[in-house]
Amino acid sequence: MDSNWTDLHALYAPIAQRRITDLFADTPDRAEDFSAAFEDMRLDYSKTNIDNAARDALIALCDRTGLATRREAMFTGAPINETEGRAVLHTALRNLDGGPVLVDGTDVMPEVLDTLARMRRFADAVRSGALAGPGGAFRDVVNIGIGGSDLGPRMAVRALVPYHHGPRCHFVSNVDGADISDTLRDLDPRRTLFIVASKSFTTIETMTNARTALAWMEQGGGDVATQFAAVSTAPDRTAAFGIDAEHVFGFADWVGGRYSVWGPVGLSVMLAVGPDAFDAFLRGGQAMDRHFRAAPWGQNLPVLLALVGIWHHQICGHATRAVLPYDQRLARLPAYLQQLEMESNGKSVAMDGHALTMQSGPVVWGEPGTNGQHAFYQLIHQGTAVVPCEFLLAAQGHDPNLAHHHRLLVANCLAQSQALMRGRSLDEARALMGDIGLAEDERERRARHRVFAGNRPSVTLVYPQLTPFVLGQIIALYEHRVFVEGTILGINSFDQWGVELGKELAESLQPVIEGTEDAAASDGSTAALVRFVHRHGG
Numbered sequence: 001m002d003s004n005w006t007d008l009h010a011l012y013a014p015i016a017q018r019r020i021t022d023l024f025a026d027t028p029d030r031a032e033d034f035s036a037a038f039e040d041m042r043l044d045y046s047k048t049n050i051d052n053a054a055r056d057a058l059i060a061l062c063d064r065t066g067l068a069t070r071r072e073a074m075f076t077g078a079p080i081n082e083t084e085g086r087a088v089l090h091t092a093l094r095n096l097d098g099g100p101v102l103v104d105g106t107d108v109m110p111e112v113l114d115t116l117a118r119m120r121r122f123a124d125a126v127r128s129g130a131l132a133g134p135g136g137a138f139r140d141v142v143n144i145g146i147g148g149s150d151l152g153p154r155m156a157v158r159a160l161v162p163y164h165h166g167p168r169c170h171f172v173s174n175v176d177g178a179d180i181s182d183t184l185r186d187l188d189p190r191r192t193l194f195i196v197a198s199k200s201f202t203t204i205e206t207m208t209n210a211r212t213a214l215a216w217m218e219q220g221g222g223d224v225a226t227q228f229a230a231v232s233t234a235p236d237r238t239a240a241f242g243i244d245a246e247h248v249f250g251f252a253d254w255v256g257g258r259y260s261v262w263g264p265v266g267l268s269v270m271l272a273v274g275p276d277a278f279d280a281f282l283r284g285g286q287a288m289d290r291h292f293r294a295a296p297w298g299q300n301l302p303v304l305l306a307l308v309g310i311w312h313h314q315i316c317g318h319a320t321r322a323v324l325p326y327d328q329r330l331a332r333l334p335a336y337l338q339q340l341e342m343e344s345n346g347k348s349v350a351m352d353g354h355a356l357t358m359q360s361g362p363v364v365w366g367e368p369g370t371n372g373q374h375a376f377y378q379l380i381h382q383g384t385a386v387v388p389c390e391f392l393l394a395a396q397g398h399d400p401n402l403a404h405h406h407r408l409l410v411a412n413c414l415a416q417s418q419a420l421m422r423g424r425s426l427d428e429a430r431a432l433m434g435d436i437g438l439a440e441d442e443r444e445r446r447a448r449h450r451v452f453a454g455n456r457p458s459v460t461l462v463y464p465q466l467t468p469f470v471l472g473q474i475i476a477l478y479e480h481r482v483f484v485e486g487t488i489l490g491i492n493s494f495d496q497w498g499v500e501l502g503k504e505l506a507e508s509l510q511p512v513i514e515g516t517e518d519a520a521a522s523d524g525s526t527a528a529l530v531r532f533v534h535r536h537g538g
């Protein structure tokens, strides 16, 4: 382990048991000092065990690992995705009024803006009914894609329901036939628009679902020429599938799947909320890019979020991180972040080819509050593992008639981070129980179950309201956080070789499942499971 990490571990060891509440008692302005703001967004990381010395040591990591240089390399189109020899330029997709962005000496912005204009024209035509199916104006849109071609638009469409005034949007991702069958059940095959979203246009799940959708639509009297659109980097494959080139929206290989919601992969979002709101989403992302590029490390939201993450996982050794949006419309954010963070930084080899000397990225999971409170918060409060939590909270909701709901939501969110930090001592538990007429040892036994260790860290991100602009800020914030963590860990956050082996084995197992090859060549467990499936009619 290099000195970057030994310094931090040495710093942590003597303060590991220190109470966060003591930090507040010692420093009255801790909440201000350990918060940072960008526009109307505020990140509070004061409810952690990070003090000035720890923060300085964490910030020093940014310079020691060349973060500024690598950040500029990313924004200016250098091939920082070295294992695939590609630039990393999802930021160009939201560079609405920035300057040129060069890849191999060519400005990519004219093509980016041209595709955006084509998306806008297509969305306007669909939303106005000028482009319709044989049964009339499109009532439903089905995005068929998986991973980055699904999670981003699915999350964003859900997040922006108050701005949704286009056709209904559905998402089919799983190769399990139940997904497409349940989705198509109540749809009209002559008034449904399919978007086949696949960067590679080879992903088995997406292509299988797309063929099933095509057959369903044709059997129901639909028309592929008007009812199918595609989003891909492979125009030859979209043409071979039979999709009209007018309805194909391309993007370059320098947009990673999990970073692609800002471009054509976001077409379903644009259809739902309209081109202007989609623009606002892009502008939110662009605003965060500018902040990330310019703000000093100690005021830089993505950097601070990353450093807190590194502190909790690589230094304190907490294995997982919970993302807890107190914003029901961000229900799909944890799933989206699972791909963004775990596919990006779940690696064990550093960019230089050597094994990592510390943990890679943590397990990320979560659910919206308050639902989670009635499910897994028990473990977060009283389990033996410490789970650092990330709360997200809007100051206001969208429905003035339901403001009392929102006040309850806010109170619950703030109460949870307070409870995690404060805890409840045995003395407090005893006092709360009062005299309930029990023998002393029984009273003591029961009191112990009511103790909360506390001192459990959390950060809280607050924003005025979940608008398209703010959603853009939030997503770009998390993208850059992943980039910063990856850079500090020495990881290439933009490849995903770890998904390949399972795909290859699934392909070689297919003839075994179909019964045209013998299962005996597989390991004993797999062969027995195949026999079970066959015995039961599979």
Ligand code: F6P
Pocket: 146, 147, 148, 149, 197, 198, 199, 200, 201, 202, 203, 206, 257, 258, 343, 496, 499
């Ligand atoms: O298998 C993982 C992956 O390659 C993801 O990185 C990607 O988002 C997803 O599959 C879908 O890929 P595509 O958009 O090429 O269908």
